[in-house]
Amino acid sequence: MAELRIVGTAHVSQKSVDEVKAAIEEFRPDIVAIELDPARFAALKKQAKDPTVEDVLEVKNFNSLLVQWLLSYLQRKIGVDVGVEPGAEMKAAITEAESRNIPVALVDRDIRLTLLRFWKSMGVIEKIKMFFALIFSIAEVDKGEQIDIESLKDQDIIDAVMEEFHRFSPNGAHALIDERDAFIAHQLVILKAQRPDARILAIVGAGHRQGITNYVEKPQTLPPFDSLIKEPKSFPWAKIFGFAVTGLFAFLLAAIAFSGVGWTVLLYALLFWVIIHGVLAAVFTLIAGGHPYSALTCFAVAWMTSLNPLLHAGWFAAYVEAKVRKPPVSDFRKIYETESLREMARIPLFKVVLVAALANLGSLIGTVLYFFLVFPLLHIDPGTVISTGVHNMYTWVAGLI
Structure with missing residues (x-):
């Protein structure tokens, strides 16, 4: 039976970079599964083709795009403050795997679909609350508010943050957290079935680790895969x-x-x-x-x-x-x-x-x-x-x- 180990990381943590390298060295995996989709993988490796302004105008989803840019800015600012590039631990996992000729599996859902489901799942009030919370967080970071990145990997703190996110924006949290937990778990279950003798190391955000683990241990609780990849049909x-x-x-x-x-x-x-x-x-x-x-x-x-x-x-x-x-x-x-x-x-x-x-x-x-x-x-x-x-x-x- 395939052996699976899941490592939870903080996306702007030097310690997480070191932990990823150490896990690959110690576990000697046959497959490294990472919390990325093809688009983000290409972007991380500087291989992505930038969309044109015509592409942006054609989609017309301007509010969602603004939120995406502001979220990215917030993560980047935190990374700059702690001296670590956002996604550095994923890049380290890719680099280590490629240097050892270990296959890399991209197990996350397409970011465009995730953002679409995230935005359309929320009502007007949720969207307003989310936008102001994002602006407040950016203001705190811009004025030099210190954040203990390593504490974000503590399970008690993760549980508290997840609980607060679900209370603050239940629909948004479901699309951004719960659905991706299930999607990634589906991918890992498939990998285990395809490579029954493999050692699989999964590198995921610390906030996803417990949810993915629960699903992998009890795959019968997974929602149907098709329900996770359909474009959302929200009430108009x-x-x-x-x-x-x-x-x-x-x-x-x-x-x-x-x-x-x-x-x-x-x-x-x-x-x-x-x-x-x-x-x-x-x-x-x-x-x-x-x-x-x-x-x-x-x-x-x-x-x-x-x-x-x-x-x-x-x-x-x-x-x-x-x-x-x-x-x-x-x-x-x-x-x-x-x-x-x-x-x-x-x-x-x-x-x-x-x-x-x-x-x-x-x-x-x-x-x-x-x-x-x-x-x-x-x-x-x-x-x-x-x-x-x-x-x-x-x-x-x-x-x-």
């Missing part, structure tokens, strides 16, 4: 919200039109919709460091995209920003090498993505504010206008029938 809350906004806006205009307050009031209601959405989307674009052309584009389209759940103002702003800034392919790598958020914010590709995200946020805020401000701006009583408008609409429809 965003589209429902968009159609609801469109319906509510149409109802509001109809109520004003039938209430008898006059066409001038109706025209002002339309004008305020254009101005509020346009100004907020444009302002948020400029806050993101966007070009004035991008801001003008947002101002021009925000009123329309806010009524169409299949379009977003940020998409148009990102396209214009990309045309104006012309980010080179090298920008993608620069984002993963920056040493400060200020430096990252000056990279054209980062600006394209940030502009898209903030322009969409500005338009969303515009939608919410409009329904709160429209009646005070029009100086009319909402109860009277809506009730009168609905009554007159009903009478008109009844007359047609």
Whole structure:
């Protein structure tokens, strides 16, 4: 029967690098399995092809990409502070294995699928909490807050961190931790079956070690493999919200039109919709460091995209920003090498993505504010206008029938 040993590491720990080398030397494995997918393996070995700005614009998943970049920045900053490159222990495992002609098995799930499932599994509140927690963590690290990396491998601390993560973001933790535990365990079980006489050394993050071990010891508890590799089908809350906004806006205009307050009031209601959405989307674009052309584009389209759940103002702003800034392919790598958020914010590709995200946020805020401000701006009583408008609409429809 295959012999499996699982080593839990911290991804920015020199001690973990030494432990990996010592484990390979002492255990003499026939296979070294590492917590990487082909994309991250290629990136670690500097063999990955950087995506172009066209690739980024085509995917349109700007919020998820921002979170990925900020997570990478946080890990890199911690690594710089302790003098260790993020993923150094995985690189050490690869180097040691290759120098000894030991096959390397990549046992983690595709990072793109993991991030997609992670982002889509979370509700709006979870995403907001996750974003602010990430910003807070980056602020702590940037101001020199010391982190005891080695303590992160202590099982009691790991358990506490995992429990807090599951409480803070249950859906996000399930996609990022639990599902990957199961995926990696599936891969290890397959390796054991394929090489029954092999000695397999698995190098994984310390937070995954216990979950993977539990699954490997009781493979009957593993969820179906197909359930871990499907693209997520989340409930389309965003589209429902968009159609609801469109319906509510149409109802509001109809109520004003039938209430008898006059066409001038109706025209002002339309004008305020254009101005509020346009100004907020444009302002948020400029806050993101966007070009004035991008801001003008947002101002021009925000009123329309806010009524169409299949379009977003940020998409148009990102396209214009990309045309104006012309980010080179090298920008993608620069984002993963920056040493400060200020430096990252000056990279054209980062600006394209940030502009898209903030322009969409500005338009969303515009939608919410409009329904709160429209009646005070029009100086009319909402109860009277809506009730009168609905009554007159009903009478008109009844007359047609």
